[in-house]
Amino acid sequence: MRIIVSHDIDHLFWHDHLFDTWWPGLYLRTIRQIVRGDIKYTVALRRLVTGKTLHNIPALCDYLVENEIKSTFFIGTGKGLNLSYSYKKAGPILDLIIKSGFEVGLHAIAYNDINRLTEEVKRFVEIAGFEPEGVRTHYLRFDQSTHEVMSQSGFKFDSSEYKVDHPQLRHNLWSVPISMMDVRVVQVNDEKNLQAAKKRTFEILKSAHEAEIPFLVINFHDYFFSSAYPWHMAWFKWLISELKTEKYEFISFKDAVAILNAEMHMEKIDEMSPVYKDSIQ
Ligand SMILES: [Zn+2]
Numbered sequence: 001m002r003i004i005v006s007h008d009i010d011h012l013f014w015h016d017h018l019f020d021t022w023w024p025g026l027y028l029r030t031i032r033q034i035v036r037g038d039i040k041y042t043v044a045l046r047r048l049v050t051g052k053t054l055h056n057i058p059a060l061c062d063y064l065v066e067n068e069i070k071s072t073f074f075i076g077t078g079k080g081l082n083l084s085y086s087y088k089k090a091g092p093i094l095d096l097i098i099k100s101g102f103e104v105g106l107h108a109i110a111y112n113d114i115n116r117l118t119e120e121v122k123r124f125v126e127i128a129g130f131e132p133e134g135v136r137t138h139y140l141r142f143d144q145s146t147h148e149v150m151s152q153s154g155f156k157f158d159s160s161e162y163k164v165d166h167p168q169l170r171h172n173l174w175s176v177p178i179s180m181m182d183v184r185v186v187q188v189n190d191e192k193n194l195q196a197a198k199k200r201t202f203e204i205l206k207s208a209h210e211a212e213i214p215f216l217v218i219n220f221h222d223y224f225f226s227s228a229y230p231w232h233m234a235w236f237k238w239l240i241s242e243l244k245t246e247k248y249e250f251i252s253f254k255d256a257v258a259i260l261n262a263e264m265h266m267e268k269i270d271e272m273s274p275v276y277k278d279s280i281q
Contacts, residue, residue, distance in 0.1 A: 001208060001212075001213060001215065001216055002214065002215050002248065002250070003215070003216050003243055003250045004250075004252065004253055005064075005071045005220070005250060006073070006074065006217060006218065006220075007071060007073045007074070007220055007221065007222050008074045008107050008219055008221055009057070009075045009076060009090070009107060010107075010138070010221060010223060011083075011223050012054060012085035013055075013085065014050055014051075014052055014053075015052065016054075016085040016086070019084070021082060022082040027048065030047050043227075046226070046227055046228035047228040055222055055223060056223065057093055057096065057222050058096065059226075060225040061102065063225070064100075064102070065100055068250075070250045070251055071102050071103070071250075071252070072103040072105055072252055073103070073104050074104070074107035074134075074135070075090050075094055075097075075104055075106065076090070076106070076107040076109065076120075076138065077121075077123035078109035078120040078123075081138055081139055083109060083138050087124075087126075087127060090127060091127035103254055104132065105135055105136065106121065106124050106134070106135045106136075107135075107137075108120055108135050108136070108137045108138065108150075111137045111146045111149070117149055117150070121153050121154065131154055132155065133155065133156040133257070134157045134253050135150055135157075135159075136159045136219075140160050142161060147170040147171050151170075151172050152171075156173060156257055157174040157175070157253055158174070159175075159176050159177065159178050160175075160178070161175055161177040162177065162178050162179070162184075164177070164179045164208050164213060165177045165179075165211065165213065166211070166214065167214070167256070174257055174260050176215060176217060176253065176256055179208060179213070179216055179217055180204050180217070180218045181219040182219065182220050182224055182232050182236065183221070184200075185200045185204075185235065186232050186235045193231070194231050194234060194235060194238075197231070198238065201235075201242075204216075215251070215256050220232075220236045
């Protein structure tokens with residue numbers, strides 16, 4: 001089993017959220033966590049009194065480069081569900097990610113509307129200069145038509161289905177499920193629960209091995225790569241070091257798609273008659 005690390009970019013700057021519900025939600029959650037004693041005041045202050053930048057992409061890129069981890073970032077060009085940054089402002093950040101050697105895909109808002117998804121792709125091309133091959137929807141939104149719509153929009157792979165399962169070819173697009181995500185594994189931000197997060201992580205790894213899936217997809221939001229979210233960051237660093245110690249190979253989605261296509265090609269050859277097989281080998 002190989003590891004695919006990915007990052008959904010949900011936030012860029014604090015002023016992007018002046019007209020949505022993100023700040024009130026953050027304040028409510030943080031106050032509740034202080035009252036329950038889940039987080040310290042210093043951590044709460046770091047969350048609530050922030051500089052203008054909410055993303056932690058340069059620091060995360062440095063960390064990934066240092067640890068030689070291949071990674072794919074999904075960046076949004078549409079707006080919705082508190083993903084509120086301007087795609088034009090995402091341009092320089094996308095350049096930094098690409099220059100650091102990482103791959104980029106679309107963090108899509110549209111999931112069943114071909115016109116809206118095509119518009120998001122067009123904006124991605126405007127800032128990146130190339131078409132995105134991969135997509136993951138914001139909040140993993142998904143319905144019966146999602147893969148068909150994605151395929152029609154030119155995508156080669158999607159990673160929006162949350163489960164431990166094998167990749168599947170649907171409408172000529174590889175669905176590579178995501179099996180491990182920070183917000184589902186690190187549920188409460190206290191030291192005691194980092195142990196619980198590690199336990200959940202080992203359970204997912206175990207079921208991934210039992211299901212014999214070829215790739216384990218992990219998602220870690222760059223937003224959490226900060227001292228304002230010490231346990232999320234600690235979990236991610238622990239996970240990377242654990243996987244490196246166990247000698248797992250880290251690959252990108254593009255590598256995975258190339259492997260899947262090569263395997264499918266070999267299977268097709270195997271199904272052919274021996275005479276024709278000889279002629280093309
Ligand atoms: Zn998202």
